[in-house]
Amino acid sequence: MAAMMTMFQQFQQFLQTQAETQKQTNQLLKAQTQAVMASASHRKIQAIDKLTKQEDFPVWRDDILRVLKRAGLEEYVTTTVTEPEDEVGKTQWNNNRADIEEYIRAMVPGQKGDPKKAFDMVAQNFEKGSSDSNVKMAQELANIRRANFGKLEAFQLRINYLCDRLNDTKFKMDDEAYIWFCLKGIEKEYSSLYDRLVANVENGKLTWGELVMELQRLAVGENVQPAIVRYQ
Numbered sequence: 001m002a003a004m005m006t007m008f009q010q011f012q013q014f015l016q017t018q019a020e021t022q023k024q025t026n027q028l029l030k031a032q033t034q035a036v037m038a039s040a041s042h043r044k045i046q047a048i049d050k051l052t053k054q055e056d057f058p059v060w061r062d063d064i065l066r067v068l069k070r071a072g073l074e075e076y077v078t079t080t081v082t083e084p085e086d087e088v089g090k091t092q093w094n095n096n097r098a099d100i101e102e103y104i105r106a107m108v109p110g111q112k113g114d115p116k117k118a119f120d121m122v123a124q125n126f127e128k129g130s131s132d133s134n135v136k137m138a139q140e141l142a143n144i145r146r147a148n149f150g151k152l153e154a155f156q157l158r159i160n161y162l163c164d165r166l167n168d169t170k171f172k173m174d175d176e177a178y179i180w181f182c183l184k185g186i187e188k189e190y191s192s193l194y195d196r197l198v199a200n201v202e203n204g205k206l207t208w209g210e211l212v213m214e215l216q217r218l219a220v221g222e223n224v225q226p227a228i229v230r231y232q
Contacts, residue, residue: 045071045099050107051122061123062157064107068100075121076100096190134169135161141181146189152219156212175208176201182211191217 046067051060070076073096075081083093100115104122141162149155161179179201187194197214200206 004231038219045103048107057123060107061161062154064104065157066154073100076115077104078116080116132170136167138171141166141178144181144185144188146149151195152215152222156215156219159185160212179206179208179211182215186215190218 001205023077048063049056049059050069051057065074065078068077079094079099081093084090097115101118103117104118133150140141141159144159144162146152149158159178159182166172183194183197183201192215197206
């Protein structure tokens with residue numbers, strides 16, 4: 001009987017400890033949620049010019065992606081971000097979406113709802129230009145050069161933009177063509193890298209994704225060094 005009473009007391013103590021632990025966990029989650037909400041409610045995203053004309057869209061798109069990337073929010077307009085299961089994650093997710101929705105609506109009145117869908121809708125409305133605009137994009141891609149951009153990151157954003165847009169037109173090309181255009185754009189500034197990657201292309205050992213990763217690694221190192229100067 002004494003042994004049973006001891007076991008019962010130990011079990012009660014265990015339950016009490018578990019309850020205290022759960023209480024502390026709940027308090028911690030609540031505090032984290034409040035912190036997330038507070039930080040989100042005070043988030044200031046850099047303002048850029050409103051989008052009003054079709055010809056301004058390419059620059060506007062590059063600007064907004066740069067600003068959102070700096071704020072850690074770019075993926076909400078470039079991919080579908082799944083809602084997290086935990087409460088803190090859900091709160092952060094909802095706040096991020098609300099911030100971007102408000103941000104886009106401030107620059108393009110009438111846009112609301114899912115950030116990616118809103119961003120895609122803006123693209124559809126402003127990118128459905130004439131054949132002339134598609135020709136200009138193809139020409140720009142053929143002549144794009146790293147020297148015309150302050151940072152390699154900006155060069156990459158523009159390359160990606162042009163490739164994505166051309167993929168939706170009759171000027172769509174295969175990845176190898178995009179690779180050659182991109183390599184031509186960096187030939188002068190990064191000759192050693194250019195030679196190595198050209199050899200890989202010719203041997204069938206370089207994909208578009210691998211090229212993007214190469215440039216991203218290079219851009220990370222470049223960000224801690226003075227930007228390449230553009231000479232007029």
